[in-house]
Amino acid sequence: MQALQAALEKLEEVKDLHTLEELRLLVLGKKGLLAHAFAGLKELEQEEKTRYAQELNRFKESFSTLHAQKKQALQALELQVRLEAEKIDVSLANTHSGGSLGHPLNYTKERIITHFTQRGFKLHLGALVEDDFHNFSALNIPPHHPARAMQDTFYFKDHKLLRTHTSPSQIHAMQTQTPPIKMIAVGHTFRRDYDTTHTPMFSQVEGLVVDTGVHFGHLKQVLEEFLNAFFGSVKVRWRSSFFPFTEPSAEVDMSCVFCQQKGCKVCKNTGWLEVLGAGLVHPEVFKNVGLEGMQGYAFGLGIERLAMLSCEINDLRSFFETDLRMLEAF
Numbered sequence: 001m002q003a004l005q006a007a008l009e010k011l012e013e014v015k016d017l018h019t020l021e022e023l024r025l026l027v028l029g030k031k032g033l034l035a036h037a038f039a040g041l042k043e044l045e046q047e048e049k050t051r052y053a054q055e056l057n058r059f060k061e062s063f064s065t066l067h068a069q070k071k072q073a074l075q076a077l078e079l080q081v082r083l084e085a086e087k088i089d090v091s092l093a094n095t096h097s098g099g100s101l102g103h104p105l106n107y108t109k110e111r112i113i114t115h116f117t118q119r120g121f122k123l124h125l126g127a128l129v130e131d132d133f134h135n136f137s138a139l140n141i142p143p144h145h146p147a148r149a150m151q152d153t154f155y156f157k158d159h160k161l162l163r164t165h166t167s168p169s170q171i172h173a174m175q176t177q178t179p180p181i182k183m184i185a186v187g188h189t190f191r192r193d194y195d196t197t198h199t200p201m202f203s204q205v206e207g208l209v210v211d212t213g214v215h216f217g218h219l220k221q222v223l224e225e226f227l228n229a230f231f232g233s234v235k236v237r238w239r240s241s242f243f244p245f246t247e248p249s250a251e252v253d254m255s256c257v258f259c260q261q262k263g264c265k266v267c268k269n270t271g272w273l274e275v276l277g278a279g280l281v282h283p284e285v286f287k288n289v290g291l292e293g294m295q296g297y298a299f300g301l302g303i304e305r306l307a308m309l310s311c312e313i314n315d316l317r318s319f320f321e322t323d324l325r326m327l328e329a330f
């Protein structure tokens with residue numbers, strides 16, 4: 001009982017949580033003083049045993065109560081000390097000097113959206129998770145097409161997938177609206193790819209115009225106007241190409257903005273930079289959404305690609321690293 005009394009006195013004076021815990025184990029632990037005292041009861045006579053057991057129980061109660069109070073007080077004190085130490089002086093002068101237009105990707109995206117919405121294109125964001133029909137079949141991408149391969153596409157268990165391009169938004173728009181349709185879809189797209197020129201997540205802008213009498217001349221005018229507005233005065237070159245969802249299809253190049261076509265590393269000495277893909281909407285796509293016989297055009301471009309060219313950034317991966325110096329330089 002003397003040892004127990006001493007422990008109770010010690011408890012009064014404890015100044016830190018570590019010592020408090022040591023003391024708790026010494027008294028209340030499995031092999032602690034109390035357990036030992038209770039074990040010793042069996043050697044006593046009945047009357048004495050009862051009296052002593054009551055005394056031990058009373059002790060246990062007062063020790064536990066005091067321990068709980070001490071613990072609470074010490075924890076509050078510790079928090080107070082930490083808050084003092086980690087205090088931030090918000091009145092200090094700002095050492096961050098650089099002004100910035102924001103992240104190059106957001107800045108580029110906003111510029112593109114502004115350009116097209118000012119010309120009557122309605123902005124669609126679309127869902128990131130799509131089904132096979134909207135991402136592939138409806139866009140005339142048949143089952144054996146390489147774009148569907150497991151190594152390119154992130155699939156979910158239930159045949160859903162992360163959209164590999166913004167084109168599913170075209171399908172949704174044509175399924176839910178009656179022409180004329182004039183829209184752009186903007187947002188993240190996903191493919192299983194990672195190197196200096198590919199990242200698993202990238203962003204696209206997609207344009208779609210559906211109306212009777214729409215022809216290639218309209219498409220050319222819209223895109224040439226866009227490139228000149230975006231990059232300043234550039235020459236534009238159209239090369240025939242192939243995409244499953246457009247017919248005819250074209251790739252669009254513009255004169256190199258870095259060397260004015262004298263030849264440089266960026267344009268690989270050709271004087272031209274690839275910037276866009278475009279074409280007239282394939283009749284099969286119209287058939288898939290119940291708009292047979294309709295005319296329209298579509299185009300697509302990568303926001304990262306345009307940001308790299310317009311902000312003179314040469315490593316795609318730097319967009320996804322949080323380097324303030326890059327943002328400040330920009």
Ligand SMILES: [Zn+2]
Pocket residue numbers: 256257258259260261262263264265266267268269271272
């Ligand atoms: Zn060049």
